Amino acid sequence: DVKVTQSSRYLVKRTGEKVFLECVQDMDHENMFWYRQDPGLGLRLIYFSYDVKMKEKGDIPEGYSVSREKKERFSLILESASTNQTSMYLCASSSRGFNEKLFFGSGTQLSVL
Amino acid sequence: AQKVTQAQTEISVVEKEDVTLDCVYETRDTTYYLFWYKQPPSGELVFLIRRNSFDEQNEISGRYSWNFQKSTSSFNFTITASQVVDSAVYFCALSEAPNSGTYKYIFGTGTRLKVLA
Numbered sequence: 001d002v003k004v005t006q007s008s009r010y011l012v013k014r015t016g017e018k019v020f021l022e023c024v025q026d027m028d029h030e031n032m033f034w035y036r037q038d039p040g041l042g043l044r045l046i047y048f049s050y051d052v053k054m055k056e057k058g059d060i061p062e063g064y065s066v067s068r069e070k071k072e073r074f075s076l077i078l079e080s081a082s083t084n085q086t087s088m089y090l091c092a093s094s095s096r097g098f099n100e101k102l103f104f105g106s107g108t109q110l111s112v113l
Numbered sequence: 114a115q116k117v118t119q120a121q122t123e124i125s126v127v128e129k130e131d132v133t134l135d136c137v138y139e140t141r142d143t144t145y146y147l148f149w150y151k152q153p154p155s156g157e158l159v160f161l162i163r164r165n166s167f168d169e170q171n172e173i174s175g176r177y178s179w180n181f182q183k184s185t186s187s188f189n190f191t192i193t194a195s196q197v198v199d200s201a202v203y204f205c206a207l208s209e210a211p212n213s214g215t216y217k218y219i220f221g222t223g224t225r226l227k228v229l230a
Contacts, residue, residue: 042204042222058217098208099146099165102218104158
């Protein structure tokens with residue numbers, strides 16, 4: 001069964017901490033995405049990557065960075081976590097092509113105190 | 114600019130009722146794809162359907178059906194004889210052909226469907 005796996009389902013961090021959210025896919029997909037989901041705002045794209053070491057900013061990249069050293073792994077980094085980054089974070093992957101469906105992980109609910 | 118509007122924030126129905134979830138999109142492109150995803154309480158979004166801009170044929174899959182109308186820029190989703198297991202948040206999404214080799218999907222804000230037993 002194909003899978004996108006996010007390392008943590010729930011995470012609690014303190015303001016100012018550096019936070020790593022990990023995502024691994026086993027489908028050999030070229031594209032990987034990080035979204036943030038907030039009530040009333042839907043899914044907003046933070047970053048996406050279309051190849052190893054390649055990345056593009058999404059709609060809300062401020063305060064975040066990403067890393068893609070291997071094709072199957074896409075990491076989201078919060079350099080200095082803030083309370084307004086408390087949210088549900090969703091990772092997704094897809095084959096190359098804008099018509100391809102996304103496969104999602106189960107999400108990480110991050111709370112920054 | 115791309116935009117997807119799901120005006121219905123939350124809908125409650127009684128089991129066995131039919132329910133339609135609305136999706137209106139904006140795009141300047143002639144080539145694009147529309148999607149519906151379901152997010153159950155477990156959190157993982159699951160793909161339901163994909164439609165390209167050149168195919169306006171309606172689609173039915175069991176109790177689910179989709180009505181795509183380019184004239185009104187709508188891609189509505191109907192669940193017939195709803196069941197409690199249909200309770201979830203449903204997202205409509207749009208993807209356009211890329212200009213620069215990169216692209217992204219635009220999601221609506223989602224509609225929470227509650228089916229009451």
